[in-house]
Amino acid sequence: MSTINQMSELNLLLAQEHVQHQSSVPHLVERILYRNEGTLTEKGAVQATTGTYTGRSPKDKFIVKDETTANKVDWGTVNKPIDDSTFVNLYHKVLDYLKGRNELFVFKGYAGADEKHRLPLQVLTEFAWHNLFARQMFIRPETSEVEDHEAEFTVISAPTFKADPSVDGTNSEAFIMISFKHRVVLIGGTEYAGEIKKSIFSVMNYVLPEKNVLPMHCSANVGKEGDVALFFGLSGTGKTTLSADPQRRLIGDDEHAWSSYGVFNIEGGCYAKCINLSQEKEPQIFDAIHFGAVLENVVLNEETHRPDYSDTSLTENTRAAYPLEHIENTVQPSIAGHPNAIIFLTADATGVLPPISKLTKEQAMYHFLSGYTSKLAGTERGITEPQATFSACFGSPFLPLAPATYAEMLGEKIDQFNTDVYLVNTGWSGGSYGEGERIKLSYTRSMIQAALEGELSSAETYQDPYFGLNIPTHCPGVPDEVLFPRKTWAKAEEYDKSAKELAEQFHENFQKFTHASHAIKQAGPTYNRSR
The missing domain is CATH 3.90.228.20 (Phosphoenolpyruvate Carboxykinase; domain 3)
Incomplete structure (x- = not known):
């Protein structure tokens, strides 16, 4: 049976000349424009579209069932099992496919602002705009940290690789697979960038409880007196909007953890819904969308390149991804009581x-x-x-x-x-x-x-x-x-x-x-x- 040798095949791919590591925001924006992956808004944000998949595809998400997870994961319609050999075979096919791409991009960073509980990760992407997305959504390492950074989890995103369900064991051409044994997330067939973000959140929901740390799907902010508030809710219920309060400092908009020391953000950025966004109602989010931000499935005016946040012709799930630094009153590092x-x-x-x-x-x-x-x-x-x-x-x-x-x-x-x-x-x-x-x-x-x-x-x-x-x-x-x-x-x-x-x-x-x-x-x- 095939196995994954992380020290050979993946590392050999990462060492190839066409793989770009830890690219800066300006460089990634240049590549995005050169490769026709997106365009720029009037304020310099990248705008990209995701084709057929404009939201998460839960029916295409799997967790590898093996000796590591068999008796631990809550199996069912949410956590659908797939066997290890099926995952490994698809993993090799995806890597072989990526070897033939002209250009690949790697970001190394962290999930978790608290150094005691952070997860070092790397994200290998086929698209430059997906790498910009990952760079802005996860926690960016200091320059001095990059050299010694050793990823404990790898996300591999190959959106133009289409799975064959009859051969690859998937439900469709798209797949999101997590192997805790091999510490790999494999994504293909979908261009929706949110899969990258949410797959790592799933990983953190698995590993943090082992450390007696509670992972939470919530936003968080802190008042002038140091009082901390958490906002739980599914996508679209107002977590991002309500936590972006000019009278309070933002800790984060979506994913946090609660340890014996207090609350910390899992991410380094925000992923806000943009439907009907206006400067009057949500000024912090509106003003955060400039150079370095990524707009997903937002329609632009052809002449002015001004976003039309009321246009739902592509999807109602329009999104903006931007780093926490794009909001003025944030907590840095994003840790609180x-x-x-x-x-x-x-x-x-x-x-x-x-x-x-x-x-x-x-x-x-x-x-x-x-x-x-x-x-x-x-x-x-x-x-x-x-x-x-x-x-x-x-x-x-x-x-x-x-x-x-x-x-x-x-x-x-x-x-x-x-x-x-x-x-x-x-x-x-x-x-x-x-x-x-x-x-x-x-x-x-x-x-x-x-x-x-x-x-x-x-x-x-x-x-x-x-x-x-x-x-x-x-x-x-x-x-x-x-x-x-x-x-x-x-x-x-x-x-x-x-x-x-x-x-x-x-x-x-x-x-x-x-x-x-x-x-x-x-x-x-x-x-x-x-x-």
Whole structure:
């Protein structure tokens, strides 16, 4: 059976003359333009398109099942197994294919801002713009660190290599495969750069718990008094937008970890959704998109090369990747203390969840395991309008281990550091998607500000009869009626019907968490709750 000899075949490829190492941003931009991989916006950002794949392709992601992972990975529809020999054969085919390319690019860096827990990695890409993406998304080493850098994981991206499912064991021409035994991520058939970023997040979700460090799909920022806030949520729920607060310093927008010392960013950049982006509503993100940034599937005006962030002709999942340095008020290095507050974000397309509610510890564990939101258009292939989904720990696609592993770690830390937890709905109000309206961003910002400043800790609350959530009766900057979703609907009976249906969905989803304690199970929706 074929095996991988990391010290020979891959290293021989990396040593070839056509492989460029640790290229600067200007050099990569030059190569991108020369190779016709993209163009420049009016402010000098690179714009590239990704063809057929404009979002992640979860059906094409696999983890190699071997003696290392067989009894550890939570196998199922998310973590689909593939055998080692199939992976190794495809690995050799991809390397042989890349040997014939005219030019390849390598970036060496880290995942994890805390040096005690960082993962040295290298990213080998067929496209120059993918290498620029990796350079801006991961943590860039100091010049003095490059010479001694020894990668513990390698990402190999070959988007123009198309797999043959009948021969290569894949589901389609595209594949994203992770081998923890060989410490390689193999990506092919898709040009969507987000696969590079999220594959390493999956790796960190596997290796960090072994060190008693909790990996988290969340954004994070810190206030003037050193108070730390975490924002959990799936793509499109507002993690990037709400953590980019001019009154607080940004730690990171998407992936973090919580160790015995505090919180640290896993990445060195941001990957923001650009749909309907404006300088007025999101000035930090808007102003960060200049030379060195990468725009993905954003349509440009042919004459001015000005981005049209309202154009969804390619996808609604338009993206901007830029380094943290493009935002002024960031924490460098991106490390902070223990969280004072945790915000669970959900974009509820049914329009029945309250805009904000304070959770007990048991409710926090219930909603963390549930991970409810509405999957927004464009984030994955085939999603054209919001769909209700439950994603454990607000990041199920990236969790190789059982959700309980992460939930138990979070519960312990909430207890240890007395962290407040809130559930915030950034979705719809006054009706479901198509009838109601998206909750105003200004209202959401006011609610979060009140929560982080402690104004809601002792506020008078009303317990929702369907979900058992404690809703503050007043919040500065928000009309009182907005806090109670039933009052925003034209017909209360339609709200009642939708609320009952969503409560039933919560109960049905939570049945799979058979090992959850009775107290956590009882912390779910009160409507039709079994005793």
